[in-house]
Amino acid sequence: xxxxxxxxxxxxxxxxxxxxxxxxxxxxxxxxxxxxxxxxxxxxxxxxxxxxxxxxxxxxxxxxxxxxxxxxxxxxxxxxxxxxxxxxxxxxxxxxxxxxxxxxxxxxxxxxxxxxxxxxxxxxxxxxxxxxxxxxxxxxxxxxxxxxxxxxxxxxxxxxxxxxxxxxxxxxxxxxxxxxxxxxxxxxxxxxxxxxxxxxxxxxxxxxxxxxxxxxxxxxxxxxxxxxxxxxxxxxxxxxxxxxxxxxxxxxxxxxxxxxxxxxxxxxxxxxxxxxxxxxxxxxxxxxxxxxxxxxxxxxxxxxxxxxxxxxxxxxxxxxxxxxxxxxxxxxxxxxxxxxxxxxxxxxxxxxxxxxxxxxxxxxxxxxxxxxxxxxxxxxxxxxxxxxxxxxxxxxxxxxxxxxxxxxxxxxxxxxxxxxxxxxxxxxxxxxxxxxxxxxxxxxxxxxxxxxxxxxxxxxxxxxxxxxxxxxxxxxxxxxxxxxxxxxxxxxxxxxxxxxxxxxxxxxxxxxxxxxxxxxxxxxxxxxxxxxxxxxxxxxxxxxxxxxxxxxxxxxxxxxxxxxxxxxxxxxxxxxxxxxxxxxxxxxxxxxxxxxxxxxxxxxxxxxxxxxxxxxxxxxxxxxxxxxxxxxxxxxxxxxxxxxxxxxxxxxxxxxxx
Amino acid sequence: xxxxxxxxxxxxxxxxxxxxxxxxxxxxxxxxxxxxxxxxxxxxxxxxxxxxxxxxxxxxxxxxxxxxxxxxxxxxxxxxxxxxxxxxxxxxxxxxxx
Numbered sequence: 001x002x003x004x005x006x007x008x009x010x011x012x013x014x015x016x017x018x019x020x021x022x023x024x025x026x027x028x029x030x031x032x033x034x035x036x037x038x039x040x041x042x043x044x045x046x047x048x049x050x051x052x053x054x055x056x057x058x059x060x061x062x063x064x065x066x067x068x069x070x071x072x073x074x075x076x077x078x079x080x081x082x083x084x085x086x087x088x089x090x091x092x093x094x095x096x097x098x099x100x101x102x103x104x105x106x107x108x109x110x111x112x113x114x115x116x117x118x119x120x121x122x123x124x125x126x127x128x129x130x131x132x133x134x135x136x137x138x139x140x141x142x143x144x145x146x147x148x149x150x151x152x153x154x155x156x157x158x159x160x161x162x163x164x165x166x167x168x169x170x171x172x173x174x175x176x177x178x179x180x181x182x183x184x185x186x187x188x189x190x191x192x193x194x195x196x197x198x199x200x201x202x203x204x205x206x207x208x209x210x211x212x213x214x215x216x217x218x219x220x221x222x223x224x225x226x227x228x229x230x231x232x233x234x235x236x237x238x239x240x241x242x243x244x245x246x247x248x249x250x251x252x253x254x255x256x257x258x259x260x261x262x263x264x265x266x267x268x269x270x271x272x273x274x275x276x277x278x279x280x281x282x283x284x285x286x287x288x289x290x291x292x293x294x295x296x297x298x299x300x301x302x303x304x305x306x307x308x309x310x311x312x313x314x315x316x317x318x319x320x321x322x323x324x325x326x327x328x329x330x331x332x333x334x335x336x337x338x339x340x341x342x343x344x345x346x347x348x349x350x351x352x353x354x355x356x357x358x359x360x361x362x363x364x365x366x367x368x369x370x371x372x373x374x375x376x377x378x379x380x381x382x383x384x385x386x387x388x389x390x391x392x393x394x395x396x397x398x399x400x401x402x403x404x405x406x407x408x409x410x411x412x413x414x415x416x417x418x419x420x421x422x423x424x425x426x427x428x429x430x431x432x433x434x435x436x437x438x439x440x441x442x443x444x445x446x447x448x449x450x451x452x453x454x455x456x457x458x459x460x461x462x463x464x465x466x467x468x469x470x471x472x473x474x475x476x477x478x479x480x481x482x483x484x485x486x487x488x489x490x491x492x493x494x495x496x497x498x499x500x501x502x503x504x505x506x507x508x509x510x511x512x513x514x515x516x517x518x519x520x521x522x523x524x525x526x527x528x529x530x531x532x533x534x535x536x537x538x539x540x541x542x543x544x545x546x547x548x549x550x551x552x553x554x555x556x557x558x559x560x561x562x563x564x565x566x567x568x569x570x571x572x573x574x575x576x577x578x579x580x581x582x583x584x585x586x587x588x589x590x591x592x593x594x595x596x597x598x599x600x601x602x603x604x605x606x607x608x609x610x611x612x613x614x615x616x617x618x619x620x621x622x623x624x625x626x627x628x629x630x631x632x633x634x635x636x637x638x639x640x641x642x643x644x645x646x647x648x649x650x651x652x653x654x655x656x657x658x
Numbered sequence: 659x660x661x662x663x664x665x666x667x668x669x670x671x672x673x674x675x676x677x678x679x680x681x682x683x684x685x686x687x688x689x690x691x692x693x694x695x696x697x698x699x700x701x702x703x704x705x706x707x708x709x710x711x712x713x714x715x716x717x718x719x720x721x722x723x724x725x726x727x728x729x730x731x732x733x734x735x736x737x738x739x740x741x742x743x744x745x746x747x748x749x750x751x752x753x754x755x756x
Binding site: 635636638642646 | 676679680681683688748749751752753
């Protein structure tokens, strides 16, 4: 084992130490903002530096086997012995880089964004705690330890969505996220129980080693396990049917949206599928379900993003859509491609969110100066911001070109690889051609809604207001600096894994090969001819450019009115604007009947009626009645007692003498 | 000899005692009726001792001793009740009525 890998525990401990320190400061001295930023960002920078050393150690070592760093025994129960053990291998190295790298940038950005917030220390404490749990999630060497991280990031997500908890909508959004995730976690737990029952262990290496012996390929057991695991993924990674919490999660501070709800936490589901690729490869039906849900979600969410006006809502649905691509990738067996898109998405989506944060920051300040209370996140109130925010506009364009899939930018390569992998499986079953079509149409919509966002936000006339306009200004360097780094990543991130037709191709795929090689046995060979691959690249390019052009050509920012005077949406636009009414449908079909059942049947009938009424009070009433009957005998007249007594004696005598 | 008449007398005495306890209201009378029953039993013991040996006579002494003690306690209770309630009528002593 390389010496640096032995220090992995410190990478995990540093953010936790930051959480403890900042948590104490938030109680004792919340005004010490300089100390809070030093600690909060310092631990992340240190963790990132150490993580780089660890990953370099992994890269230099010719041995491909994962390193298991056992710290202590956690749950020794009978045959089951779960330790606090970290697994450092190629996949967790990639995640380690994304979490600490992007995490550090977002922490730095937060210094500027949250500077004037009263909860500054609390914010950084939560953010550090989140990094701690996220590292546990990707480093845990067993399902239970991964689950600890899985739940921990859910907790931090809840805390940060409801960060401004004095407004009920924010607190509700936090609860919604938590409850939606709970549904998914139920699936995760069931899957864990089933895995233990079948294999007798929960450590990744042992489960994957014994899986070929205990599971029948495509058998019911492995299919059920993977489907339950995927239910967990749909909750955490916001896929149909559990995606509705993610757009609401935008109630939190914008850097939180960038870190948790775009770059890291929501990709945990993709990580889980990639980590358990062995199991999913043995269950072709589950893999097809994963791919189908991914592709449908990609298109579904992209179409909703077309008609959102809140800049963060557009990006939220875009995130759901891009996560769908990742699931399409891991569903068709292209695990490296899914992880590749995870990495590039972490760059460009974090950049988009931070860029929108920079915009919201400026809008908020401008409105604050004139004491207006308009919506600082509504694109109808923006427009023409490139005159005031040139840097933000520039980096946002880089991210837009990357997510739209314009050749040369990172998103082009990762998205194309996923679509090519889906297309290649088409020879095996027509379903995969259909998934490819869905993904391709979604790619077109992606280009369209991103161009729409850019057009309405940064171009055309300004709609902010006469008095407010002069207060618009570019964000401070502490905010634009991280944006520039992320922009560089968004631009050149594609170099990690170039397509096969280019020289130096597939670096990330080779890097991840030790993790994904076990599943290769169960996946069909699906290679594309070079001619087909070039054609797919051409189609993807044309669609991306076509989407950008269509938005540019057909949308007219000059005709837009501010949010306050906007006309009502009509027709299908209204359906999209109201998100296909899914929230209302869930409310009507699931929440209302459930509340009715709980309120009328379970509470009023079963609990108050049967248990409280019949069982508890009923037995008391019955005993009181019995006591009343007994008390009738106690007349207080001694003569009566003697009569009873003598009658009893005579009765006894009769029986004895008989 | 004389066993039948003796048992008959004791049965009559016992029945009188029971009737007195059941029917009279005055605590003193009730108390005396209890003594009557005790002595009816004593008479039975003595009569049977003629046939069966002296054990019965020993028990009669026991009963007389216990009855003396009981009379002391019983009369004391009656006195206490009278001091408390100014009556010895059973009808008025009904604190335990349900």
